[in-house]
Amino acid sequence: MIKLHCLAYSRALRVVWLLEALDAPYELVKYDRTSEFQAPEALKAVHPLGKSPTIEDGDLILAESATILRYVQEKHGKGRFVPAPGTTDHWIHESWLDYVESSLAMPVMVTLFSRMQGDGAPVNPRIERALETHLGHVEARVKDRAFLMGDALTLADMQMSYIIALAEFGDMLGKAPHIRAYWERLQADPGFARATGIAGQMAPPRR
Incomplete structure (x- = not known):
């Protein structure tokens, strides 16, 4: 199951949207921002840059929204949210x-x-x-x-x-x-x- 590390008010909401739209199983780990509106240090334990979104799927760890969206789509989407390949x-x-x-x-x-x-x-x-x-x-x-x-x-x-x-x-x-x-x-x-x-x-x- 995909584990999504989701910082408040962040790009991770894009990934939550796709997972919800596909009704795909996932675990959401939520993080609050600091008083300076920064990501907490805890995210660096997941990704060296402390990025959100980051997903874990078995041994795979991925950051970058576009890459994650493509990955989730390929795994669960069955072409639902992308035009047909080769077109x-x-x-x-x-x-x-x-x-x-x-x-x-x-x-x-x-x-x-x-x-x-x-x-x-x-x-x-x-x-x-x-x-x-x-x-x-x-x-x-x-x-x-x-x-x-x-x-x-x-x-x-x-x-x-x-x-x-x-x-x-x-x-x-x-x-x-x-x-x-x-x-x-x-x-x-x-x-x-x-x-x-x-x-x-x-x-x-x-x-």
């Missing part, structure tokens, strides 16, 4: 799945950290431009689609959810109505509702 849609989906953390996450996270400091300092103009470019890219993709690949929810949507949650938390979606509507559709998924009911919301509550 054009398969590779487009793979590109979106990797895009979330390789390109989109950086400007969102830097902007969020800057705003959370609360000192009124402006965000670096290069980061502002990058954020606008990447949100515009996602906005265009979901303008006329329910989800990234069309009418069907996929792993790429689950991967995207966490960064969109942080963008909303950081008030970055004011010029992205289609992303806001897309985020509402993601939250309406029954698997998402079960996951957040079990492991908490993706983003912390607003103060």
Whole structure:
């Protein structure tokens, strides 16, 4: 059985969502954040970097959300949340799945950290431009689609959810109505509702 190490308000919620959506057996080990909003030292006993999500499955230990999503899908999904192998849609989906953390996450996270400091300092103009470019890219993709690949929810949507949650938390979606509507559709998924009911919301509550 997969053991999922899940830090509060973290990327691990993506994996809980997939496991719940597949009704796959798993053990959830939950960790609270420290008073500095960091991961506790206990996670380093599981993975040297103290990362969450991390899964254990027998002797296998895996970190990195996209890798874990692919692993769970291959083990339990029977193709449910991915386009058919060998198709054009398969590779487009793979590109979106990797895009979330390789390109989109950086400007969102830097902007969020800057705003959370609360000192009124402006965000670096290069980061502002990058954020606008990447949100515009996602906005265009979901303008006329329910989800990234069309009418069907996929792993790429689950991967995207966490960064969109942080963008909303950081008030970055004011010029992205289609992303806001897309985020509402993601939250309406029954698997998402079960996951957040079990492991908490993706983003912390607003103060």
